[in-house]
Amino acid sequence: xxxxxxxxxxxxxxxxxxxxxAARFFFGYLWWILEPLLYVAVFxxxxxxxxxxxxxxxxxxxxxxxxxxxxxxxxxxxxxxxxVASKGLIGKIDVPKSLFPMATIQEGLYxxxxxxxxxxxxxxxxxxxxxxxWAWLLPxxxxxxxxxxxxxxxxxxxxxVAFDFSMLISLGMIFLLFTSGxxxxxxxxxxxxxxxxxxxxxxxxxxxxxxxQVLMEGTAPDPVHLGLLGAGAAALVAAGLxxxxxASRFLALxxxxx
Amino acid sequence: xxxxxxxxxxxxxxxxxxxxxHSYHARRANFERGLHRVLDDVSLRIHRGETLGILGRxxxxxxxxxxxxxxxxxxxxxxxxxxxxxxxxxxxxGLGFQPHLSGRDNALLSAxxxxxxxxxxQACLDEIREFSELGPSFEEPVATYSAGMRSRLxxxxxxxxxxxxxxxxxxxxxxDAAFRKKARRLMVERLTGExxxxxxxxxxxxxxxxxxxxxxxxxxxxxxxxAVDDVLGAYDT
Numbered sequence: 252x253x254x255x256x257x258x259x260x261x262x263x264x265x266x267x268x269x270x271x272x273a274a275r276f277f278f279g280y281l282w283w284i285l286e287p288l289l290y291v292a293v294f295x296x297x298x299x300x301x302x303x304x305x306x307x308x309x310x311x312x313x314x315x316x317x318x319x320x321x322x323x324x325x326x327x328x329x330x331x332x333x334x335v336a337s338k339g340l341i342g343k344i345d346v347p348k349s350l351f352p353m354a355t356i357q358e359g360l361y362x363x364x365x366x367x368x369x370x371x372x373x374x375x376x377x378x379x380x381x382x383x384x385w386a387w388l389l390p391x392x393x394x395x396x397x398x399x400x401x402x403x404x405x406x407x408x409x410x411x412v413a414f415d416f417s418m419l420i421s422l423g424m425i426f427l428l429f430t431s432g433x434x435x436x437x438x439x440x441x442x443x444x445x446x447x448x449x450x451x452x453x454x455x456x457x458x459x460x461x462x463x464q465v466l467m468e469g470t471a472p473d474p475v476h477l478g479l480l481g482a483g484a485a486a487l488v489a490a491g492l493x494x495x496x497x498a499s500r501f502l503a504l505x506x507x508x509x
Numbered sequence: 510x511x512x513x514x515x516x517x518x519x520x521x522x523x524x525x526x527x528x529x530x531h532s533y534h535a536r537r538a539n540f541e542r543g544l545h546r547v548l549d550d551v552s553l554r555i556h557r558g559e560t561l562g563i564l565g566r567x568x569x570x571x572x573x574x575x576x577x578x579x580x581x582x583x584x585x586x587x588x589x590x591x592x593x594x595x596x597x598x599x600x601x602x603g604l605g606f607q608p609h610l611s612g613r614d615n616a617l618l619s620a621x622x623x624x625x626x627x628x629x630x631q632a633c634l635d636e637i638r639e640f641s642e643l644g645p646s647f648e649e650p651v652a653t654y655s656a657g658m659r660s661r662l663x664x665x666x667x668x669x670x671x672x673x674x675x676x677x678x679x680x681x682x683x684x685d686a687a688f689r690k691k692a693r694r695l696m697v698e699r700l701t702g703e704x705x706x707x708x709x710x711x712x713x714x715x716x717x718x719x720x721x722x723x724x725x726x727x728x729x730x731x732x733x734x735x736a737v738d739d740v741l742g743a744y745d746t
Binding site for chain 1: 576579582599601607608609614617618621622626
């Protein structure tokens with residue numbers, strides 16, 4: 252399969268799935284925006300209305316964190332199950348297994364484009380102007396994407412080997428939701444050493460903080476940290492692709508007999 | 510058959526199984542596993558234009574054999590060779606579709622996964638729609654289809670996208686009589702041509718009518734292989 256054919260397939264599968272998904276719901280494509288907004292609303296009610304955050308800009312702060320985190324959590328959760336979910340096709344044709352997680356991720360990418368647009372509108376509405384630092388958005392999004400792909404490829408492999416892993420992956424995403432500074436500020440921790448530790452250990456916390464630095468503070472994220480994270484994620488993607496390629500027929504057997 | 514012809518056929522070997530064995534780790538209950546041997550030292554050669562019928566009882570290993578031929582699974586022992594570049598499609602009942610996608614999208618996806626470009630795949634869609642007789646259901650999710658409709662879609666997609674090797678698992682025994690007849694007519698048309706077919710069937714009459722060679726699989730081993738009449742004779746006794 253040529254690279255071009257591979258990417259055409261990924262794109263076609265993603266678009267088909269988006270179309271089928273939209274047809275299933277009464278509100279169709281509106282859910283692309285509606286679902287993330289509802290998530291934000293839930294968190295807003297809990298952390299602003301009930302618990303009362305001390306930030307004046309909590310809504311924007313929350314949206315920068317939550318809207319980018321949902322992209323990662325939903326993509327990884329769904330892509331991890333994508334090979335097993337396609338066992339009908341896998342039992343019929345010998346295809347590269349990475350097609351399935353990649354198509355799921357592509358689907359999430361299309362949705363996320365509209366979510367980013369929504370985020371920009373809210374930022375503009377709240378008086379945040381576009382600054383030169385917004386150019387940093389591109390590398391941050393690319394690194395975020397690579398992290399999603401790397402995690403998804405390994406997730407898809409593991410879930411195929413034993414479906415039990417899908418439980419652990421969902422749980423892992425909830426763990427990340429609480430530990431990545433989505434509704435709390437990693438820079439506001441009482442112990443600055445802990446801030447350093449969280450940003451160093453948890454790549455998702457770093458990425459979310461980077462979005463806020465760029466969009467809210469108008470400053471650049473730590474370029475070395477971002478570069479290293481990008482390189483690490485790219486290596487993970489390469490290893491994941493190689494693994495799925497090597498294990499292709501083993502995974503077919505696992506998916507069929509699952 | 511003259512020796513020349515046999516030689517020419519030999520040059521166009523499409524598929525070959527050499528000493529293939531396969532087994533599954535069957536899962537019985539939590540933590541408990543057993544080894545289920547499906548195929549045991551099976552060797553077969555299939556040439557271009559040949560139609561091979563595979564006979565055998567349920568659980569004899571016929572579906573696994575087709576999956577090995579399609580390259581979906583790797584054998585635990587032995588080798589499976591397929592002519593490089595030959596496209597191959599496996600038709601099975603109930604499987605092979607993304608249930609949430611429409612018949613049209615599934616047909617497009619199947620054709621593209623078999624190597625057709627988007628444009629080539631789109632070019633066959635009208636033919637597939639027409640041959641499958643699905644009508645407006647062609648635009649509806651496959652999850653809403655009956656078994657007969659699914660098999661019609663699968664058969665039409667494979668036959669219209671012109672794959673080199675067609676592996677058919679029991680699919681001709683469903684659908685209504687009129688469609689079966691039409692499918693059979695088209696199969697006979699193709700069978701005289703370049704199409705290489707491996708057909709798994711319970712129905713001896715079907716194998717007798719469509720195939721030029723046959724193999725009988727029993728308990729994972731080939732019990733008889735050769736001209737249809739000889740194999741059917743052995744299978745009956």
